[in-house]
Amino acid sequence: xxxxxxxxxxxRSLPDAEVHAEDLTGTRxxxxxxxxxxAFEGERLVAQHRMINEAxxxxxxxxxxxxxxxxxxxxxxxAEAN
Amino acid sequence: xxxKFSLPIAGQSAPTAPAASSxxxxxxxxxxxxxxxxxLVESNKILIFMKGSPQWPQCGFSARAAQILDSFGVSYAHxxxxxxxxxxxxxxEFSNWPTIxxxxxxxxxxxxxxxxxxxxxxxxxxxxxNELSN
Numbered sequence: 708x709x710x711x712x713x714x715x716x717x718x719r720s721l722p723d724a725e726v727h728a729e730d731l732t733g734t735r736x737x738x739x740x741x742x743x744x745x746a747f748e749g750e751r752l753v754a755q756h757r758m759i760n761e762a763x764x765x766x767x768x769x770x771x772x773x774x775x776x777x778x779x780x781x782x783x784x785x786a787e788a789n
Numbered sequence: 790x791x792x793k794f795s796l797p798i799a800g801q802s803a804p805t806a807p808a809a810s811s812x813x814x815x816x817x818x819x820x821x822x823x824x825x826x827x828x829l830v831e832s833n834k835i836l837i838f839m840k841g842s843p844q845w846p847q848c849g850f851s852a853r854a855a856q857i858l859d860s861f862g863v864s865y866a867h868x869x870x871x872x873x874x875x876x877x878x879x880x881x882e883f884s885n886w887p888t889i890x891x892x893x894x895x896x897x898x899x900x901x902x903x904x905x906x907x908x909x910x911x912x913x914x915x916x917x918x919n920e921l922s923n
Binding site for chain 2: 752753756757760763767768774775776777787
C-alpha cells in the first residue's frame with residue numbers, strides 16, 4: 708500500500724479526512740496513521756478507531772495491512788495539538 | 790509493586806480453559822468459541838488478549854499494552870492468542886476489532902493498544918481501574 712491509497716480508502720468513508728501515514732517498517736504493511744476528520748466530533752475513541760478499521764477492513768483482513776497504529780483528531784483538537 | 794497475574798487463565802499453559810462454571814461449556818465440552826470468549830470477558834475484571842504473555846510479549850503493540858497495565862500494579866488476566874488459532878480469529882469477531890491486542894475492563898471493550906495508551910495519558914484508564922475497586 709501507499710500513503711495515497713490509504714488516504715483514498717479512508718476518504719471513501721470519511722470524505723473530509725486528512726491522513727498522515729508513516730511506514731513503520733519500510734515494508735508498506737505496518738502503518739501509523741494520523742487521521743483528522745469532523746466525523747470524530749463527539750465520538751468515543753473506540754468509535755473513532757472503528758471508523759478507520761471499517762474503512763480498511765478488507766486490507767486488514769487479507770493482511771495487506773499487517774499492523775495499524777491509529778491516532779485520531781477532530782480538526783479543532785488537531786489545531787490545538789499543533 | 791510486584792506484578793501479579795490473576796487466575797484462572799493468566800500465564801498458565803492452558804489459557805483457553807477457564808475455570809468451568811455450571812453454565813459454561815468449554816470447547817472440549819462441546820461449547821463454541823464465542824461463548825467461551827464471553828465467559829472469559831465476564832469472569833475477568835481486567836483482561837488482555839495479546840500475542841505472547843506479559844513476561845514474553847511477541848509483538849510490540851502487545852508489549853506496550855501489557856506495560857501500561859503493569860504500571861497500575863493491579864492484577865490482570867491475559868490470553869495468548871498465538872496459542873490458539875480459534876481464539877485468535879474468534880476474538881476479532883467477538884469484539885468486531887481487527888487487531889491484537891484487545892483490552893477489556895469490567896466486561897467492557899476498551900480498544901487496542903493505541904486507545905489504551907491514550908486513555909493512560911489522559912487519566913481515563915486510571916478512572917476505569919479505580920471504579921473496579923468501588
